[in-house]
Amino acid sequence: MEISATGRLVVRISAADVGKRVSVRRLDEPGGTGEKFTDTVGVLTSWDKGVLLITRRDGQSVRIPESALVAGKVVPPAPARRRGPAASYEELARVAARAWRPVESEPLGDWELRAAVQEGPREARPWGAVVGRREGFTRRANSVLPLGDPGLPLDEALTVVRQWYGDRGLPAYVQTATGAEGTQELLGAELERRGWIREVTAELWTGALAPVADRGEPGGVVLSRRADEAWLARYQRKGVSEVALQVLGSGSPRSSEAESGGGPSVWFATVPGASEGAAPAAIGRCVVDGRWAGFAAVEVDPEQRRRGLATTVMAALARRALDEGASAAWLQVETDNAGARALYAGMRFSAHHAYHHYRAPGSVENGRY
Known part of the structure; x- marks a missing residue:
């Protein structure tokens, strides 16, 4: 925490620091006895109407009333991993995308719209007709990879995304990442403000081969x-x-x-x-x-x-x-798969960043991704 020359804790962040990685201390029970403090480190994704929103490494958002702040400062990006191959988020995101390459893709500025559509299970309707569904094989090949600027204001870009997937009979998904330098905490926060639903969180782990x-x-x-x-x-x-x-x-x-x-x-x-x-x-x-x-x-x-x-x-x-x-290895593992995580940790893999799939509000998941 930031401490002044007089030994007092100091808040040295403001709304101008949105988008930066910060470390803050908050008072859990202001005005009570036996005061308790909680420290939070993550990306400051908004500071609006007296409330801070900080996205932690795992993608979870923490809301902190401005009145509860005790100390805060901007901190450097997450420290480099101490073992395994060095790699940027963007390099790994592109490598992982090529491992689950779509059948169809289209650029939207620096975003890539990706789809791999297959016919899903057939369903009986009440009037006796049997119809087939269309679904995407794996979210990883059926979601937007947003590595940069879409070339449009965000709301316009998301309208294009929803239309593109709707034309293919698919729900619209955007894949974002958190927890490493260059990841997309701000985009994830903006999607959540617009009602997009985070369905899956997993991690990309790396290690020596x-x-x-x-x-x-x-x-x-x-x-x-x-x-x-x-x-x-x-x-x-x-x-x-x-x-x-x-x-x-x-x-x-x-x-x-x-x-x-x-x-x-x-x-x-x-x-x-x-x-x-x-x-x-x-x-x-x-x-x-x-x-x-x-x-x-x-x-x-x-x-x-x-x-x-x-x-x-x-x-x-x-x-x-x-x-x-x-010479280097990577894999993807869901956060609740304890058995797989133990196996990979024993092979000296470790988490590089977390990634998340956000589904557009009003669209229904129509297949296993």
Whole structure:
């Protein structure tokens, strides 16, 4: 906290500091006995009508009455991580976007509108008709990636976004991030003011690739360029369409792009089941993109968990990624997946930033993303 020469706490922030990272101390019980203080660090996203709004690293917003402020100051951006590969938010956001590439995209200034539309489950109507729904395969390939200025005032840009997704029969989503230098706390706060609904929060973790490769024994894992029937039999998302296969394989109908050196290289790992015809014991997916290897879809037969199969799958994929020149690794994990987080922490991965999907008010989620 900021302390004056007289030893008193001082508030050295104002509304002019909106958009900066701040550290504040507030009085929880003003005027009461046994006063209690709470410290908050995050991005000051608004200071309006006597109330501060601070967005913490995890994306949670904290409202603080101006009258409760005891001390405050502007602080430097979040300190650089002490282990693992150095990377900016923008670099990782672009790498992750290429790992879940849409079938269709369109620029809006520095924003990218992304969609991968597939036919969803058919539904019976009361009058007897059976109709199909359209849905997007994974929010990551069906949301706006806002890396900069859309070239329009925000409300106009959001109108374009809603129209673009509405034309495709999809709800409008915007993906934002928090917790690192260059992330989008201000945009997230503006979306919340406009009634956009935050549905999912996850984190992008990074780590060195070689230690992952060293953890598993070679052998027992089958690697393939494409998701075959056996791999899909273990994949948790059922009813995978051709569109989903495009996103999983490269995100683009140009299936030969990776082989020609024009895009990321995608690998699928399978540990065969215990008997012929059985679903695989474990699977995984890895996207090699320059120095980065991105892991996803690491799934294990529930009856064979805690046998190290997830580690085996990731090690096999990591060795292949090393062969292709990668040296750093990333993955995405939801904040409530305690088992996966423990596994990845044991491999010396750690959180780089959090990301969030905001859905436009009035639009209904119409599929698993």
